[in-house]
Amino acid sequence: DAGVIQSPRHEVTEMGQEVTLRCKPISGHDYLFWYRQTMMRGLELLIYFNNNVPIDDSGMPEDRFSAKMPNASFSTLKIQPSEPRDSAVYFCASRGWQSYEQYFGPGTRLTVT
Amino acid sequence: QQQVKQSPQSLIVQKGGISIINCAYENTAFDYFPWYQQFPGKGPALLIAIRPDVSEKKEGRFTISFNKSAKQFSLHIMDSQPGDSATYFCAASIFSQGAQKLVFGQGTRLTINP
Numbered sequence: 001d002a003g004v005i006q007s008p009r010h011e012v013t014e015m016g017q018e019v020t021l022r023c024k025p026i027s028g029h030d031y032l033f034w035y036r037q038t039m040m041r042g043l044e045l046l047i048y049f050n051n052n053v054p055i056d057d058s059g060m061p062e063d064r065f066s067a068k069m070p071n072a073s074f075s076t077l078k079i080q081p082s083e084p085r086d087s088a089v090y091f092c093a094s095r096g097w098q099s100y101e102q103y104f105g106p107g108t109r110l111t112v113t
Numbered sequence: 114q115q116q117v118k119q120s121p122q123s124l125i126v127q128k129g130g131i132s133i134i135n136c137a138y139e140n141t142a143f144d145y146f147p148w149y150q151q152f153p154g155k156g157p158a159l160l161i162a163i164r165p166d167v168s169e170k171k172e173g174r175f176t177i178s179f180n181k182s183a184k185q186f187s188l189h190i191m192d193s194q195p196g197d198s199a200t201y202f203c204a205a206s207i208f209s210q211g212a213q214k215l216v217f218g219q220g221t222r223l224t225i226n227p
Contacts, residue, residue, distance in 0.1 A: 004156070031212060043157070043202060043217040056210045091156050100145045100206055100213060104156030 004105035006092050012111045018080040021108045023092030024073055033102060034067055034077050035091040043091075049075065082112045115140055117205050119218025127226050132190040134221045136203035139184060145206035147215070148177065148188050152199050160201070161188070193225045 005024040013019055025032045033048040047057040052069045060067070064083070069075040079086055089109050093102040119136045126132045136146075147162035163170045163177040163186065170177045176189040190197055203218040 033214075042219040045214060045216075048212065048214060050212055055212055056214065093156070100147070100162070101159050102215060104149075104158065106154070106156050 004092055004094055004103055006090075006105035006108050008108060009106065010109045010111075012113065013082055014113055015083055016081045017112075018078065019082045019086075019110060019112075021077040021090050021092075021110070023075045023077070023105060025075070025092070025094030026103055027073065028096065029094035029103075030097040031095045031102075032069060032075050033093040033095075034075070035093065035104075037089045037091060037107070038087075046077070079110075082110075084112045086110060087112050115207065115216050117203060117216050117218040119203050119221060121221060122219065123222045123224070125224045125226060126193045128193060128195060130193050130225075132193045132197065132223055132225070133187055134201055134203070134223070135185065135187045136205075136218050137183075137185045138205050140205075140207065141184070143205035143207050143216075145213070146177070146179065146186050147204050147206070148175075149202045149204060149217075150199050151202065151220075157202055190223075193223075195225045195227050198223060198225045 007022045030051055034046040035043050037043045046059045047067045049069045067077045089107045091104050091107045093104045095102045117138050148160045149157035150160040151157040161172050161175050163179050165181050168179050174191045179186040201221045204215045206213050206215050
Protein backbone atom coordinates (compact mmCIF):
# COMPACT_ATOMS: atom_id res chain seq x y z
CA ASP A 1 0.00 0.00 0.00
CA ALA A 2 1.27 3.48 -0.83
CA GLY A 3 0.17 4.91 2.50
CA VAL A 4 -1.85 8.08 2.92
CA ILE A 5 -1.45 10.34 -0.11
CA GLN A 6 -1.80 14.09 0.07
CA SER A 7 -1.68 16.72 -2.65
CA PRO A 8 -0.33 19.18 -3.30
CA ARG A 9 2.79 18.90 -1.12
CA HIS A 10 3.30 22.65 -1.23
CA GLU A 11 0.82 25.42 -1.91
CA VAL A 12 1.53 29.13 -2.07
CA THR A 13 -1.43 31.40 -2.55
CA GLU A 14 -2.49 34.97 -2.03
CA MET A 15 -4.82 36.12 0.70
CA GLY A 16 -8.44 35.84 -0.34
CA GLN A 17 -7.92 32.93 -2.71
CA GLU A 18 -9.61 29.56 -2.34
CA VAL A 19 -7.37 26.66 -1.36
CA THR A 20 -8.23 22.97 -1.71
CA LEU A 21 -6.14 20.27 -0.08
CA ARG A 22 -6.64 16.64 -1.05
CA CYS A 23 -6.21 13.33 0.70
CA LYS A 24 -6.43 9.68 -0.26
CA PRO A 25 -6.55 7.44 2.83
CA ILE A 26 -5.19 3.92 3.07
CA SER A 27 -7.54 1.48 1.39
CA GLY A 28 -9.86 -0.20 3.89
CA HIS A 29 -9.46 2.41 6.61
CA ASP A 30 -12.74 3.63 8.04
CA TYR A 31 -11.56 6.79 9.76
CA LEU A 32 -9.99 9.88 8.24
CA PHE A 33 -8.58 12.80 10.21
CA TRP A 34 -7.46 16.29 9.18
CA TYR A 35 -4.83 18.02 11.34
CA ARG A 36 -3.08 21.38 11.24
CA GLN A 37 0.47 21.80 12.55
CA THR A 38 2.01 25.14 13.52
CA MET A 39 4.91 26.08 15.76
CA MET A 40 2.63 27.98 18.11
CA ARG A 41 -0.24 25.53 18.47
CA GLY A 42 1.39 22.19 17.66
CA LEU A 43 -0.73 19.45 16.08
CA GLU A 44 -4.45 20.29 16.15
CA LEU A 45 -7.28 18.00 15.11
CA LEU A 46 -9.60 19.88 12.76
CA ILE A 47 -12.20 17.27 11.80
CA TYR A 48 -12.61 13.53 11.41
CA PHE A 49 -14.82 11.24 9.39
CA ASN A 50 -16.12 7.72 9.98
CA ASN A 51 -17.25 5.87 6.85
CA ASN A 52 -17.30 9.17 4.95
CA VAL A 53 -19.54 10.89 7.51
CA PRO A 54 -18.18 13.88 9.48
CA ILE A 55 -18.22 12.96 13.17
CA ASP A 56 -16.57 15.85 14.97
CA ASP A 57 -15.73 19.18 13.37
CA SER A 58 -15.28 21.09 16.62
CA GLY A 59 -11.65 21.77 15.74
CA MET A 60 -12.43 23.61 12.52
CA PRO A 61 -11.29 27.15 13.29
CA GLU A 62 -14.06 29.05 11.49
CA ASP A 63 -16.59 28.94 8.71
CA ARG A 64 -13.90 29.63 6.12
CA PHE A 65 -12.85 26.01 6.58
CA SER A 66 -14.86 23.11 5.19
CA ALA A 67 -14.15 19.43 4.63
CA LYS A 68 -15.84 16.76 2.59
CA MET A 69 -15.44 13.06 2.02
CA PRO A 70 -17.49 12.10 -1.05
CA ASN A 71 -16.27 8.50 -1.02
CA ALA A 72 -14.05 6.14 0.94
CA SER A 73 -10.94 6.99 -1.05
CA PHE A 74 -11.00 10.78 -1.21
CA SER A 75 -11.34 13.77 1.07
CA THR A 76 -10.84 17.52 0.64
CA LEU A 77 -10.16 20.37 3.04
CA LYS A 78 -11.12 23.73 1.62
CA ILE A 79 -10.28 27.20 2.88
CA GLN A 80 -12.23 30.06 1.35
CA PRO A 81 -11.12 32.82 1.58
CA SER A 82 -7.61 32.06 2.77
CA GLU A 83 -5.75 34.33 5.20
CA PRO A 84 -2.04 34.58 6.14
CA ARG A 85 -2.79 33.06 9.57
CA ASP A 86 -3.89 29.88 7.81
CA SER A 87 -0.26 29.24 6.84
CA ALA A 88 0.64 25.86 8.34
CA VAL A 89 1.29 22.23 7.46
CA TYR A 90 -1.94 20.30 7.03
CA PHE A 91 -1.89 16.56 7.60
CA CYS A 92 -4.37 13.90 6.72
CA ALA A 93 -4.36 10.62 8.65
CA SER A 94 -6.38 7.43 8.49
CA ARG A 95 -6.91 4.35 10.62
CA GLY A 96 -8.76 1.10 10.56
CA TRP A 97 -11.94 0.40 12.46
CA GLN A 98 -10.52 -1.57 15.38
CA SER A 99 -7.09 0.00 15.47
CA TYR A 100 -5.81 2.86 17.57
CA GLU A 101 -2.94 3.61 15.23
CA GLN A 102 -3.27 6.55 12.89
CA TYR A 103 -1.20 6.66 9.72
CA PHE A 104 -0.23 10.14 8.62
CA GLY A 105 0.33 11.44 5.13
CA PRO A 106 3.36 13.57 4.22
CA GLY A 107 1.42 16.80 4.70
CA THR A 108 0.70 19.90 2.61
CA ARG A 109 2.70 23.00 3.47
CA LEU A 110 0.39 25.98 2.89
CA THR A 111 1.72 29.51 2.65
CA VAL A 112 -0.76 32.36 2.32
CA THR A 113 0.84 35.70 1.41
CA GLN B 114 -9.07 18.44 30.74
CA GLN B 115 -8.29 17.03 27.33
CA GLN B 116 -4.80 18.49 27.25
CA VAL B 117 -1.57 16.57 27.24
CA LYS B 118 1.40 18.56 28.51
CA GLN B 119 4.82 17.67 27.13
CA SER B 120 8.30 18.70 28.22
CA PRO B 121 10.92 19.74 27.39
CA GLN B 122 10.28 21.71 24.19
CA SER B 123 13.75 20.92 22.97
CA LEU B 124 16.49 18.56 24.08
CA ILE B 125 20.12 18.06 23.12
CA VAL B 126 21.80 14.78 24.01
CA GLN B 127 25.23 13.41 23.22
CA LYS B 128 25.50 10.28 21.11
CA GLY B 129 25.21 7.23 23.32
CA GLY B 130 23.32 9.08 26.04
CA ILE B 131 19.77 8.63 27.30
CA SER B 132 17.03 10.92 26.00
CA ILE B 133 14.01 11.41 28.26
CA ILE B 134 10.79 13.17 27.29
CA ASN B 135 7.91 13.58 29.72
CA CYS B 136 4.16 13.97 29.36
CA ALA B 137 1.33 14.55 31.81
CA TYR B 138 -2.44 14.41 31.50
CA GLU B 139 -5.52 15.07 33.62
CA ASN B 140 -8.37 13.14 32.06
CA THR B 141 -8.57 9.57 33.39
CA ALA B 142 -10.73 8.62 30.40
CA PHE B 143 -7.63 8.45 28.20
CA ASP B 144 -7.04 4.77 27.43
CA TYR B 145 -4.10 4.54 25.05
CA PHE B 146 -0.84 6.48 25.00
CA PRO B 147 1.26 6.47 21.82
CA TRP B 148 4.46 8.27 20.95
CA TYR B 149 4.95 9.57 17.43
CA GLN B 150 8.23 10.43 15.73
CA GLN B 151 8.39 13.09 13.03
CA PHE B 152 11.31 13.84 10.72
CA PRO B 153 11.50 17.16 8.83
CA GLY B 154 9.20 17.22 5.84
CA LYS B 155 7.42 14.03 6.88
CA GLY B 156 4.23 13.17 8.73
CA PRO B 157 4.33 11.79 12.27
CA ALA B 158 4.77 8.03 12.49
CA LEU B 159 3.89 5.75 15.39
CA LEU B 160 6.98 4.81 17.39
CA ILE B 161 5.69 2.94 20.42
CA ALA B 162 2.47 2.87 22.46
CA ILE B 163 1.22 1.70 25.86
CA ARG B 164 -2.08 1.02 27.58
CA PRO B 165 -2.71 2.24 31.15
CA ASP B 166 -2.79 -1.26 32.64
CA VAL B 167 0.94 -1.65 31.92
CA SER B 168 3.71 0.28 33.70
CA GLU B 169 6.43 -0.17 31.11
CA LYS B 170 6.85 -1.18 27.49
CA LYS B 171 10.14 -1.66 25.72
CA GLU B 172 10.86 -1.95 22.01
CA GLY B 173 14.53 -2.02 21.19
CA ARG B 174 16.15 1.18 22.45
CA PHE B 175 12.78 2.82 23.10
CA THR B 176 10.91 2.46 26.40
CA ILE B 177 7.69 3.99 27.68
CA SER B 178 7.32 4.31 31.44
CA PHE B 179 3.76 4.86 32.62
CA ASN B 180 2.68 6.08 36.07
CA LYS B 181 -1.09 5.84 36.29
CA SER B 182 -1.43 7.34 39.77
CA ALA B 183 0.66 10.38 38.82
CA LYS B 184 -0.98 10.62 35.38
CA GLN B 185 2.43 10.82 33.75
CA PHE B 186 4.26 8.88 31.09
CA SER B 187 7.66 9.25 29.54
CA LEU B 188 9.74 8.11 26.59
CA HIS B 189 13.29 6.92 27.17
CA ILE B 190 15.67 6.49 24.25
CA MET B 191 18.72 4.48 25.26
CA ASP B 192 22.05 4.76 23.44
CA SER B 193 20.73 7.75 21.50
CA GLN B 194 21.96 8.01 17.91
CA PRO B 195 22.15 10.94 15.47
CA GLY B 196 19.45 9.21 13.42
CA ASP B 197 17.09 9.65 16.38
CA SER B 198 17.18 13.41 15.86
CA ALA B 199 13.54 14.29 15.20
CA THR B 200 10.49 15.82 16.82
CA TYR B 201 8.66 13.53 19.24
CA PHE B 202 5.01 13.84 20.17
CA CYS B 203 3.25 12.10 23.00
CA ALA B 204 -0.48 11.58 22.61
CA ALA B 205 -3.46 10.21 24.45
CA SER B 206 -6.52 8.57 23.00
CA ILE B 207 -10.06 9.21 24.18
CA PHE B 208 -13.41 7.86 23.07
CA SER B 209 -15.51 10.79 21.93
CA GLN B 210 -18.68 10.98 19.84
CA GLY B 211 -18.48 7.36 18.85
CA ALA B 212 -14.81 7.16 17.93
CA GLN B 213 -11.32 7.17 19.35
CA LYS B 214 -9.42 10.39 18.75
CA LEU B 215 -5.89 11.45 19.69
CA VAL B 216 -4.88 14.50 21.71
CA PHE B 217 -1.25 15.44 21.07
CA GLY B 218 1.36 17.07 23.25
CA GLN B 219 3.22 20.11 21.94
CA GLY B 220 6.21 18.14 20.75
CA THR B 221 9.89 17.90 21.70
CA ARG B 222 12.64 18.63 19.21
CA LEU B 223 15.43 16.16 19.97
CA THR B 224 18.95 16.68 18.68
CA ILE B 225 21.59 14.00 19.13
CA ASN B 226 25.10 15.37 18.81
CA PRO B 227 27.66 13.00 17.25
